[in-house]
Amino acid sequence: MKEIVVISGKGGTGKTSIVASFAALANNAVLADCDVDAADLYLVLEPDIKQTHDFSGGKLASVITEKCIGCGRCEEVCNFDAAVFNGPPNDVVERTYTIDSIACEGCGLCVHYCPVDAIEFKDAVNGQWFISDTRFGPMVHARLGIAQENSGKLVSLIRKQSKQIAAEQNKDLIIVDGSPGIGCPVIASIVGADLVLAVTEPTISGQHDLDRVVELTKHFKIPTAVCVNKYDINVKITKAIEKKALERDLKVAGKITYDIAVTKAQIAARSIVEYSSNGLKDQIVSLWESVLDILKPS
Amino acid sequence: MPDNLVIAVASGKGGTGKTTIATNLAHYTARLGQKVQYLDCDVEEPNGHIFLKPKIDFSGAVTIDVPQVDLEKCTGCGKCGEICQYSAIICIKENVLTFEQLCHSCSGCWRICPADAIKPKPLNIGDIEFGKASGVDFVGGKLRIGYVRTPSLIKEVKKHIKEDHLAIIDVPPGTSCPVVEAVRGADFVLLITEPTPFGLNDLKLTVGLVREMNLPFAIIINRYGIGNNEVEKYCAAENIDIVLKLPDDRRIAEAYSSGRIIVDVLSEYLKQFSELYEYIKRIKVGINDKRRLRVRRKNKSGFRSSSSCTQDP
Numbered sequence: 001m002k003e004i005v006v007i008s009g010k011g012g013t014g015k016t017s018i019v020a021s022f023a024a025l026a027n028n029a030v031l032a033d034c035d036v037d038a039a040d041l042y043l044v045l046e047p048d049i050k051q052t053h054d055f056s057g058g059k060l061a062s063v064i065t066e067k068c069i070g071c072g073r074c075e076e077v078c079n080f081d082a083a084v085f086n087g088p089p090n091d092v093v094e095r096t097y098t099i100d101s102i103a104c105e106g107c108g109l110c111v112h113y114c115p116v117d118a119i120e121f122k123d124a125v126n127g128q129w130f131i132s133d134t135r136f137g138p139m140v141h142a143r144l145g146i147a148q149e150n151s152g153k154l155v156s157l158i159r160k161q162s163k164q165i166a167a168e169q170n171k172d173l174i175i176v177d178g179s180p181g182i183g184c185p186v187i188a189s190i191v192g193a194d195l196v197l198a199v200t201e202p203t204i205s206g207q208h209d210l211d212r213v214v215e216l217t218k219h220f221k222i223p224t225a226v227c228v229n230k231y232d233i234n235v236k237i238t239k240a241i242e243k244k245a246l247e248r249d250l251k252v253a254g255k256i257t258y259d260i261a262v263t264k265a266q267i268a269a270r271s272i273v274e275y276s277s278n279g280l281k282d283q284i285v286s287l288w289e290s291v292l293d294i295l296k297p298s
Numbered sequence: 299m300p301d302n303l304v305i306a307v308a309s310g311k312g313g314t315g316k317t318t319i320a321t322n323l324a325h326y327t328a329r330l331g332q333k334v335q336y337l338d339c340d341v342e343e344p345n346g347h348i349f350l351k352p353k354i355d356f357s358g359a360v361t362i363d364v365p366q367v368d369l370e371k372c373t374g375c376g377k378c379g380e381i382c383q384y385s386a387i388i389c390i391k392e393n394v395l396t397f398e399q400l401c402h403s404c405s406g407c408w409r410i411c412p413a414d415a416i417k418p419k420p421l422n423i424g425d426i427e428f429g430k431a432s433g434v435d436f437v438g439g440k441l442r443i444g445y446v447r448t449p450s451l452i453k454e455v456k457k458h459i460k461e462d463h464l465a466i467i468d469v470p471p472g473t474s475c476p477v478v479e480a481v482r483g484a485d486f487v488l489l490i491t492e493p494t495p496f497g498l499n500d501l502k503l504t505v506g507l508v509r510e511m512n513l514p515f516a517i518i519i520n521r522y523g524i525g526n527n528e529v530e531k532y533c534a535a536e537n538i539d540i541v542l543k544l545p546d547d548r549r550i551a552e553a554y555s556s557g558r559i560i561v562d563v564l565s566e567y568l569k570q571f572s573e574l575y576e577y578i579k580r581i582k583v584g585i586n587d588k589r590r591l592r593v594r595r596k597n598k599s600g601f602r603s604s605s606s607c608t609q610d611p
Contacts, residue, residue: 011312011471037472038500107404146506180312181342184446203555205345234555
């Protein structure tokens with residue numbers, strides 16, 4: 001079983017459109033949307049949700065107003081400015097504490113240090129994750145709650161579930177849609193993967209962000225290939241990206257032209273290879289073949 | 299002029315034009331004599347410097363506190379491992395292991411250690427830079443590769459917001475903790491989207507976030523004309539202001555690709571940024587009272603953050 005993760009560093013370079021096309025081109029794959037912050041793959045793959053699960057990545061503190069004596073110990077120990085002296089009165093004091101659930105990072109210090117045990121510590125529901133069927137096979141995806149944390153843990157969970165499904169259903173490939181950036185969800189989505197496909201665009205920003213993403217995959221020793229999307233926007237920068245990739249011993253798996261059909265396919269809720277029949281489709285098919293080729297055991 | 303105003307430029311979906319709007323707005327308003335500051339809080343992939351080209355006067359390392367265990371003093375009681383919610387410190391048979399990357403700097407382990415065997419030590423998570431770019435005051439953070447403490451670095455960048463400036467914050471994409479940290483305390487949020495299904499889906503998530511945080515906001519549609527009119531329908535139904543529509547123009551994409559400021563190379567867009575600036579000037583009046591409250595609270599807590607810049611300028 002092989003796992004390929006599509007990431008980009010810079011957002012909006014076309015990760016999800018490419019993953020949707022890969023899903024259509026692969027015969028026997030499990031699909032995983034690990035961009036849990038802004039999950040868009042479902043808009044194209046239109047999953048039929050079979051299972052829904054709550055996701056809890058940690059705990060959250062909350063003050064039991066009746067017990068609070070307003071001493072301020074919670075505020076003193078909290079490093080996240082989450083204990084706020086703005087709660088309603090109770091039988092003992094005029095004003096009580098509350099915990100700002102957005103600021104709270106679930107460290108539990110206030111719970112531990114509260115002299116009157118007035119703070120509860122409960123599992124936070126940070127989001128939901130789903131197992132679904134799509135026209136291209138099973139898909140695992142998620143929705144992180146509003147202003148929630150622990151996206152990295154949710155990403156790890158989705159990958160674990162995808163692997164389990166792949167093992168159960170004898171699928172030989174997992175295609176993962178990653179998130180932008182180089183932080184915690186990205187690291188959680190690439191660690192231990194067989195191949196990272198870094199999708200970039202020929203802009204100075206895209207080039208700069210690709211440099212950082214490639215440093216990241218090198219840091220975690222993950223084989224990496226590069227795809228230049230919208231390469232004709234700036235041919236000069238595309239050439240520079242290709243040259244640098246070569247110097248780093250990274251394969252440029254494909255180049256895709258800037259084409260309005262990409263947006264039109266998205267609006268039609270179709271992958272590019274389903275929607276388009278011209279050269280654009282050929283470029284993506286060739287990218288996919290090149291990716292499969294890199295994945296082959298040498 | 300809107301001094302002492304903090305505007306966050308955010309999006310949800312990546313690549314919708316946050317940096318384009320933020321840098322152009324900063325550059326344009328500075329040209330008009332506005333005291334303006336640009337703060338790059340997209341610390342995982344900062345790109346503002348590409349367009350503003352600041353001359354960096356100063357840079358420093360940003361550190362956070364992580365535990366350092368003195369094994370001579372440690373009695374192996376295991377209290378540190380019990381209080382840590384992040385598995386960043388684990389005690390196995392009188393052996394204490396720390397995992398710095400998992401630490402949130404809550405201070406639990408060094409507070410609770412009865413043997414005084416744990417002390418905080420600084421861990422370098424990234425850098426912060428300060429500079430000037432044709433009248434724009436520039437602050438930017440850059441996360442170290444392989445590190446995950448994005449929100450702590452953003453917090454550090456935001457400590458340098460100048461009170462007598464129009465401060466423009468370039469927010470990272472997404473909707474989770476880094477975004478929350480970057481928009482927290484802003485006076486107004488500009489949400490940049492594009493008129494596509496992905497753009498709309500991620501816009502709705504971000505609108506949910508700013509509403510949850512009680513932040514006033516309005517929308518900018520970039521690449522207007524590229525997709526459909528669902529974003530506009532959504533804004534009408536939700537009664538959300540659309541401040542600016544930047545058309546889908548290949549020349550903008552090309553200017554962007556080579557790191558140029560649009561208002562410098564395509565003068566027909568001066569009008570759009572002028573309108574945006576006028577809109578921002580009007581914002582201030584409506585929320586001034588609220589802001590005074592917020593500033594008081596901020597002063598009270600005094601930015602008690604666990605992060606610090608080792609060489610504050």
